[in-house]
Amino acid sequence: MPLLDVQSLVTEFPGAPGGPGNRAVNEVSFAVERGKVLGLVGESGSGKSVTGFSIMGLVDRPGRVTGGRILFDGQDLASLSGEEMRQLRGRRIAMVFQDPMMTLNPVLTIGTQMTEAITAHEKVSRAESRARARDALGQVGIPSPEERLSAYPHEFSGGMRQRVAIAIALLHNPDLIIADEPTTALDVTIQSQIISEFQRLAETHNTAVIWITHDLAIVSRLADDIAVMYSGRLVETGPVSDVLTDPRHPYTAGLIGSVPSQNTRGTRLRQIPGMTPSLGRLPSGCAFRTRCDRATEACATVPPPETHEGARGFRCIHPVHPELLTQ
Amino acid sequence: MLKYILLRSLLALAVAFTVSLAAFFLLNVATDPAQAIAGEDATQEVVDMIRARYGLDQPLPVRYFEWLGGVLRGDFGESYYWHKPVAELVAERAGVTITLALAALSVTILIAIPLGALAALNPNSWIDRMALGVAVSAQAVPNFWLGLIMIILFAVMIPIFPVSGDDTWRHFVLPAFVLGASSVPAIMRLTRTGLIEVMGADYIRTARSKGFRGGALLRRHALRNALLPVISVLAVQLGQKFGGSVITESIFAINGLGRLALESILGADIPTVQMLIFVFAIVFVAMNLLADIINAILDPRIRIG
């Protein structure tokens, strides 16, 4: 049984009164095993963060999960009480949020914000929680961690804050970490160090990781599986090695084509021609249709169903097959 | 920081002196103090005698600088009416007004902050609409009118509080409520908008993700941030309570500075009025300064930067 099993998840933000809601997450299904890393990629606004919030039970009001199930360790998260969900958050499921500038409380010290994350779940002495906070800061490569505990967020650079957020997520050695663009503000060496830290965590603590990113190079290095998101739907899923070398969905192919070389670090996704359609007015049928050079009239009728191919899945009725192309 | 406080204190003094200057000329233009002291029916001779005795025959600028010189030596002159040093008079009456102002501020805090917080946590609910109703009516009702209504309701019709005076704490309940009510709309709306903004902030989501919810989330992360601007506005409001005490103390016959101010204005007791205006101005400016200092202490971003 996978640690996390997301089944047909739908998360909606109410649209104009009377009209249909905006489905930021639309019929999304994926699973993550213990000790495995899933790379979740897609353009800005495709619904990656909202997927993470949905799992945490922290979707901004008035948005809410309106369909599907999220099974964590066999338990349907929707069936948990508010207090049970609280006990899970931070201890068994942790999230590193996207914008490091805004995610720490400006009027509390780093030390307070770290130790309270410990004492929210465990009865430990002040000295012990401080010692653990200090060690966690050291673990993410923050120099002189003891002194930094008494500093305030505005005294930290963006990259330092990002590392603090990661350190907080690591405090309880959670079963699942959702890391939303956790290394965007970091330089190459630190980024490498953080990635190794996550790999170590996955190996030694069997932690499952959902790594949300634009950076395909990181995904190919770190992740076991990949899920590609477009306009709220997963358009392609599967083992990283298969999907990145031999994509089926034209959108995935476009993303890969945008990376000049698999070894170039930090390359961002190429702008595929056209713009991401806004959720309110998606085209009929396949949402990618208006930007897809393989589109036919058939693509406009219904959203493509998921096709399975071993461990892989994709939603396209004219999938890319290199062996077919060469014929 | 120290330099800043010093500079602001000097500025406060300058403001207080400017206000006293303006007040001095207005008072002397609006009334003839000698006539007022002598009474309506006094003969011209008596009036002239009084004028000479109190030095009121001197030109206005000369008299102002005489007053100013006294103040710089710590001497605020003698009351025309009470025949004793004004400073003594003010010291006797100040306690009552300070009590009233602090009680009024407590009323404001106890009503406005819980109401604003409840409204913020349940936006567009009946609580929110009720809170808005309270704010709008409190804003629309003048102080003296609310005072009279409270006297009629809770001192005459249902006599649970005394009508007037300042002997026991029960005497302070109605006036403190009246004086405190005037600040409720501003503080309530500030609390509400502040808390709504804070509850939508990313760091609240972070706090939730660490395992906070409900009361603990509110106490540790939301209220502290939302109340930062409220605290400094409260300090400013406390300064305004002193000025506001003029009407409230008169309605409830409380022997504080406010009532003294009204009486001495009506009686053209210029030294007393001068000192009161000076004191009110100092208190007002000092509270504004205090607000800034509190803000700097509570908000680490200001403290360092």
Ligand SMILES: Nc1ncnc2c1ncn2[C@@H]1O[C@H](COP(=O)(O)OP(=O)(O)OP(=O)(O)O)[C@@H](O)[C@H]1O
């Ligand atoms: N608070 C909100 N209110 C209304 N709609 C929202 C809200 N948050 C997200 N959405 C909708 O959900 C969509 C997905 O947003 P999300 O933040 O998950 O994108 P993302 O894939 O994380 O993008 P990025 O790479 O820029 O972080 C957005 O396009 C937006 O329409």
Ligand code: SF4
């Ligand atoms: S279904 Fe059609 S439009 Fe959509 S990606 Fe496949 S080919 Fe392109």
Ligand SMILES: [Mg+2]
């Ligand atoms: Mg995002």
